[in-house]
Amino acid sequence: MAIIAFYKRRRNHMRLLPGHSGGQYLRLMAISATEVLGTIPLGTFYIVNDAKSGVVPWKGWAYMHRHDSEVRQVPSYTWKNDHRSALFLEMFRWSVVFCAFLFFALFGFAREAREHYFRLYKFLAGRIRKWTSTPYGAPRVCVVRSLCYSLWLTLFNCLQYSVSP
Numbered sequence: 001m002a003i004i005a006f007y008k009r010r011r012n013h014m015r016l017l018p019g020h021s022g023g024q025y026l027r028l029m030a031i032s033a034t035e036v037l038g039t040i041p042l043g044t045f046y047i048v049n050d051a052k053s054g055v056v057p058w059k060g061w062a063y064m065h066r067h068d069s070e071v072r073q074v075p076s077y078t079w080k081n082d083h084r085s086a087l088f089l090e091m092f093r094w095s096v097v098f099c100a101f102l103f104f105a106l107f108g109f110a111r112e113a114r115e116h117y118f119r120l121y122k123f124l125a126g127r128i129r130k131w132t133s134t135p136y137g138a139p140r141v142c143v144v145r146s147l148c149y150s151l152w153l154t155l156f157n158c159l160q161y162s163v164s165p
Contacts, residue, residue: 027106034102042095049084 010025080086107113 023110027110031103031106038095042091046088049088 006029010029079089
């Protein structure tokens with residue numbers, strides 16, 4: 001039922017915005033579906049595990065935020081010995097990485113993004129070509145030598161300015 005509703009909305013979207021591709025809508029629907037399919041199981045998992053550990057009566061916001069300014073350093077062998085806390089910490093840490101890869105997979109390989117990458121490549125290639133240009137007929141060794149010399153001077157100047165008071 002929901003898939004039919006999404007299909008109708010997509011058809012309506014394509015009719016209202018003829019210049020846009022249907023891929024944008026499909027990518028937004030894919031990231032929304034992934035969010036729903038990922039949030040509900042993870043939320044249920046966290047709620048069930050918290051309920052198993054026992055429900056504590058609410059003591060107020062002051063009690064809840066009493067240690068907000070503290071930063072504790074806990075050795076990894078301490079929290080890795082408790083499998084439950086290790087699972088929660090690792091799931092939280094890697095879910096952010098997974099979401100970043102998913103977002104890039106959906107939007108970073110799109111046609112519009114590839115056009116931007118190509119324009120950036122052309123701009124950088126043009127800048128490098130101007131920087132390493134040589135007179136007509138000059139051997140390539142001169143280009144490499146001049147490039148290395150320019151990099152050496154830049155590095156030397158950076159080091160010189162960082163050392164001087």
